[in-house]
Amino acid sequence: MERKTKVNAEDGKQEIVITREFDLPLDLLFKAYVEPEIVEQWMGTKVLRLENKPHGSYRFETSDPQGNVVFQASGVIHEFVADRKITRTFEMENTPFAAQLEFLEFDALTDDTSKLNMHIVFRSVELRDQLLKLPFAQGINMAHNRLQDIASKLR
Amino acid sequence: MNLRRDVFQAIADPTRRAILLLVASQSMTAGAIAGNFDTARPTVSKHLQILTECELLEQEQIGREIYYHLNPKKIKEIAEFIEPFLEMWDERFNKLETVMKRYQSRDGKKNKS
Numbered sequence: 164m165e166r167k168t169k170v171n172a173e174d175g176k177q178e179i180v181i182t183r184e185f186d187l188p189l190d191l192l193f194k195a196y197v198e199p200e201i202v203e204q205w206m207g208t209k210v211l212r213l214e215n216k217p218h219g220s221y222r223f224e225t226s227d228p229q230g231n232v233v234f235q236a237s238g239v240i241h242e243f244v245a246d247r248k249i250t251r252t253f254e255m256e257n258t259p260f261a262a263q264l265e266f267l268e269f270d271a272l273t274d275d276t277s278k279l280n281m282h283i284v285f286r287s288v289e290l291r292d293q294l295l296k297l298p299f300a301q302g303i304n305m306a307h308n309r310l311q312d313i314a315s316k317l318r
Numbered sequence: 319m320n321l322r323r324d325v326f327q328a329i330a331d332p333t334r335r336a337i338l339l340l341v342a343s344q345s346m347t348a349g350a351i352a353g354n355f356d357t358a359r360p361t362v363s364k365h366l367q368i369l370t371e372c373e374l375l376e377q378e379q380i381g382r383e384i385y386y387h388l389n390p391k392k393i394k395e396i397a398e399f400i401e402p403f404l405e406m407w408d409e410r411f412n413k414l415e416t417v418m419k420r421y422q423s424r425d426g427k428k429n430k431s
Contacts (some may be wrong), residue, residue, distance in 0.1 A: 167411065167412075168411055170407065173331070174328075181407055183407070183411045185411070185414070185415055187415060187418050187422070188422075191418045191421065191422055192414075194418070201417060201421065204417045205410060205411075205413040206410065288327075292327065295403050296403075
């Protein structure tokens with residue numbers, strides 16, 4: 164099955180574009196980015212703060228089942244136009260990765276479908292490429308952790 | 319040439335991706351490959367050089383001609399490597415869609431009652 168999400172990472176550029184068409188009306192798609200309790204559900208992270216306005220800030224935190232914080236991300240919102248766009252920075256805390264700039268554009272395709280265009284600008288080409296590889300590394304880690312879980316249960 | 323050739327960067331270019339697709343079905347000479355593009359021959363040669371340097375393409379001498387063919391091992395490596403990033407976002411957005419559909423139907427019922 165073809166994926167509905169597309170990632171475009173052009174050669175030597177410090178940016179990527181992620182596009183996705185949703186089987187959702189525009190207002191619902193936008194709402195998924197605005198309501199903290201909804202963001203928590205699909206991002207799989209806790210939303211500590213989410214101020215949807217220019218100069219507002221946001222902060223996400225993810226903990227493992229033991230309650231240890233494993234991921235923290237935060238940023239500020241520069242532009243916020245309901246059902247149209249969000250411009251914000253995003254930074255993973257306590258990592259070597261620099262802050263990135265995100266341009267999120269929301270468009271209605273039909274009454275029941277919509278599209279998200281996410282344009283991310285990184286500090287450098289190298290950083291972008293490293294970040295693209297990150298889920299790969301994490302995937303290996305996660306598989307490893309799962310293995311450890313299973314192994315510890317066997318004991 | 320000191321520039322580190324990243325496989326990832328190699329496949330990020332649309333022309334190079336097109337070359338890989340072209341060569342996927344059969345081994346071809348540089349001339350035959352260039353014949354499929356409007357781009358100047360030296361540009362295509364440059365792309366072939368990059369693809370060869372990062373081992374996505376392999377050269378094979380047959381008679382007086384050099385044929386290019388895919389290195390399936392390397393292709394598999396990159397396919398697996400970019401995949402998790404795409405998968406991560408695709409899964410996230412699938413989740414978003416599911417969450418919002420549930421929200422929509424719940425909301426719809428609320429409005430009707």
